[in-house]
Amino acid sequence: MDLHNVRQHLHQIPEQGFKEVKTQQFLLNYIDTIKDDRVDIIKWKTGLFVKVSGTNSKKTMAYRADMDGLPIDEQTGLPYQSTHPGFMHACGHDFHMTIALGVLEKIMDEPLQDDVVFIFQPAEEGPGGAQPILSTSDFQSLKVDEIFSLHIAPELPVGTVSTKPGLLFANTSELFIVFKGKGGHAAYPHLTHDMAVAASTFLVSVQQIVSRRTNPIEGAVLTVGKMTAGTVQNIIAETARLEGTIRTTDPNTIQTIKTEIEAFARAFEISHHCDIDIDYGSNYYGVYNDERFVERFKETVQSSGLTYVEAQEAMTGEDFGYFLKDIPGFMFWLGVDSAFGLHHAKLNPDERALQVGVDLVHRTLRDLTMK
Numbered sequence: 542m543d544l545h546n547v548r549q550h551l552h553q554i555p556e557q558g559f560k561e562v563k564t565q566q567f568l569l570n571y572i573d574t575i576k577d578d579r580v581d582i583i584k585w586k587t588g589l590f591v592k593v594s595g596t597n598s599k600k601t602m603a604y605r606a607d608m609d610g611l612p613i614d615e616q617t618g619l620p621y622q623s624t625h626p627g628f629m630h631a632c633g634h635d636f637h638m639t640i641a642l643g644v645l646e647k648i649m650d651e652p653l654q655d656d657v658v659f660i661f662q663p664a665e666e667g668p669g670g671a672q673p674i675l676s677t678s679d680f681q682s683l684k685v686d687e688i689f690s691l692h693i694a695p696e697l698p699v700g701t702v703s704t705k706p707g708l709l710f711a712n713t714s715e716l717f718i719v720f721k722g723k724g725g726h727a728a729y730p731h732l733t734h735d736m737a738v739a740a741s742t743f744l745v746s747v748q749q750i751v752s753r754r755t756n757p758i759e760g761a762v763l764t765v766g767k768m769t770a771g772t773v774q775n776i777i778a779e780t781a782r783l784e785g786t787i788r789t790t791d792p793n794t795i796q797t798i799k800t801e802i803e804a805f806a807r808a809f810e811i812s813h814h815c816d817i818d819i820d821y822g823s824n825y826y827g828v829y830n831d832e833r834f835v836e837r838f839k840e841t842v843q844s845s846g847l848t849y850v851e852a853q854e855a856m857t858g859e860d861f862g863y864f865l866k867d868i869p870g871f872m873f874w875l876g877v878d879s880a881f882g883l884h885h886a887k888l889n890p891d892e893r894a895l896q897v898g899v900d901l902v903h904r905t906l907r908d909l910t911m912k
């Protein structure tokens with residue numbers, strides 16, 4: 542397999558969560574060219590479960606790759622940049638899928654003893670594909686015993702791998718807040734209730750929640766990434782909308798922050814004469830690594846000649862946490878050395894990490910098989 546070609550093709554067709562139609566078709570076509578009669582494919586929405594039967598199976602291991610892109614206008618200027626305007630693989634899911642295909646192909650030549658399921662999962666960026674997968678009978682029938690996954694790490698050099706036992710990725714909740722009040726002519730503010738002012742003041746005010754209402758020993762983030770209000774420059778806004786995300790290291794702190802946001806909302810409804818509607822969108826459970834796997838994985842990394850670095854918890858979210866809630870396993874960071882980070886329009890991971898990923902995932906599957 543030419544890992545670069547595969548990755549560059551996937552990079553050109555980033556799609557929104559649960560709309561990964563071309564991506565799914567590309568994966569199916571590719572798998573068709575490499576598979577033999579040990580491979581069974583189950584389609585699930587825009588995702589796939591690909592099972593490879595082992596030579597003498599005693600258990601089933603799963604490797605999960607997410608599939609969706611992000612609503613970002615790519616600015617890398619690469620010859621193979623996204624052909625879908627407004628969408629980009631800016632979180633490395635093109636890498637994650639390519640590595641899965643590379644490992645699948647490698648297993649065709651170097652079979653493993655146990656069964657392996659490749660989960661190509663839609664909608665990691667939202668609304669979340671992991672939780673619904675876990676409740677499908679198709680997935681349950683695969684009876685996965687152990688699971689792992691990787692995420693590209695732009696800040697680590699190629700050849701460096703990082704993880705830790707316990708919490709790796711935060712608990713998250715999306716946040717959508719709509720403000721409705723009385724708009725009107727820009728020249729008569731006293732006859733209106735300006736929702737642009739209400740929402741912007743609200744955005745500044747709720748910054749106090751993390752600094753003053755949560756335990757400073759625990760990590761918490763409240764970010765508003767998008768703010769919209771009004772229609773035109775000389776009309777006082779009748780509506781405004783904030784879109785953000787809450788992240789915490791302790792799952793209970795999410796609820797504390799939500800309760801405080803709701804208290805601010807009640808106060809703002811009175812002081813800004815408006816109605817405020819709050820929707821928490823999708824919520825992801827934290828990624829908690831099983832320490833027994835991390836210890837074994839560390840040995841695999843080091844015996845592969847790669848550098849192992851103990852990770853710190855990250856405030857990124859990952860719905861892979863739902864898999865780990867039900868199935869023992871772990872997640873790790875794979876160094877891809879990019880000057881621009883995850884979710885950046887200029888993210889440009891070093892493709893030499895593809896082969897590192899394929900070899901490491903294959904070897905991890907083999908080492909887990911031997912235990």
Ligand SMILES: CC(=O)N[C@@H](CCC[C@H](N)C(=O)O)C(=O)O
Pocket residue numbers: 632665666667692713714715785786787823825856857858859883884
């Ligand atoms: C690895 C990564 O970047 N994941 C995303 C997951 C997003 C979850 C959800 N849409 C939210 O914003 O809460 C991240 O932004 O961390």
